[in-house]
Amino acid sequence: MSDPIPPSSRRPEKESVAVTAHLERLIATGAVAPGERLPSERALAEQLSVSRTTLREAMHELENKRLVERTRGRGTRVRELGDEARDLDALVASAGRQDDVAELRFAVEPLLARLAAQRATSASIAALEELVAASSGPITAARSLELDTTFHQTLASAAGNPLLSELQRLVVSWTTPLRRDSHAHRSGRVMSAQGHHAILVAVRAGDQAAAQRAMEDHLNEVREAIITERRRTDEREDGE
Template sequence: MDGFDAFVRRSLSVSTEIVAHIETLISSGSLEPGTKLPPERELAQVLKVSRVSLREAMHELEAKRVIERRPGRGTIVLEVPSHAQALYGEVSESERTLRDVAELRETIEPKFAQLAAERATRATLYALEQMLEKSGRDLSQEESLKADISFHMLLAQASQNPLMVALNSLANSWTESVRSFSHETAEARRSSHHGHQLIFTAVRSGNGAAARDAMLAHLADVANLTRGSYPSF
């Protein structure tokens, strides 16, 4: 079971760490929407946790609309709503200008950050912290972009609003190719990581306004980095 066997205990409650681990697997794409999780007994054995702790984690994930327990089918990672999925192919690659990407992100992502500060659980904060630790390493452009998208996906999940999560998934599908240019150099990757650190600090403190402002500043930095690659931006 790819991903689940990478579970490492830290110092938080067991259920909190399970939630953080599963949220990270989902945000990184290791667990895709529609994936059926292993049966409870099997998953508890793989994670080396009690079934009581696992049930507590599953209850939290279900309450956050990350998973759904379906009679006769088991536990499923929730799909992006079909009406959002239908929009994925509506805009062609050639129609996604750099300005369009910047304006889209500046419109929606500060709200994600604000809601994350107001609603994030301990598990989500832990997952964000782990993702920050990973993105602070010496990563390639591709690895840095993947960590970047995962960080922002975790913020959307922290909003505990399934429509926000769907909107973020849609935005990722439209912006990934352009965002890659803001990870071209080591300096750019360090700048992105620094922006994430400031956002996380505000989210962890529960300050929605500060989180929103930190996100706006981060997106402005990203726009400047992208403008360096594309002077026509």
């Protein structure tokens, strides 16, 4: 890759936790793209200003989460979606059934929140905390959408099930139009931040039932906000 990976500004008690959270966030946002080869261990450790031992610990966790793939003699690459996933992506794009995809969120994401409360590592919780903190102040619609999608993908990684995590990647891409609508207004951005905070609190406490409820409440609020905005749009169009 041409651009060096920036070091993390956060250094919790265990340094590898910060490195894992930092790299996980870069992968989730696409700053380090699927299929991209990471620098050598020595170069990456220098870029991140950490020891090679710390880096190895972080890469081991990312590999366990199936976010990266390490091959002897070929280095480390960010994992890509399979051909089957891309075919499904094209199908949804052509069908345009966003309501169906929104229902899929209700089927998948409360379970992910529950599993995250059970399995989240310190690195995953640190990454979620950074995302929630970044969402708390005045931000643009584009930044709010970015933090939203990254939060949900990071939560999926924290759940520790690579199949569900891959499915969540698809759900995020499929629901981008709906998410963009909900973040277009300040009220939607505030609602998103508050929902994420409630989910984080439950996950951090290890309360599986509370995490599931918090996610369900969050998705219900998002759905109601989208329905309300659609109704207002229809009323404006009827009045023209």
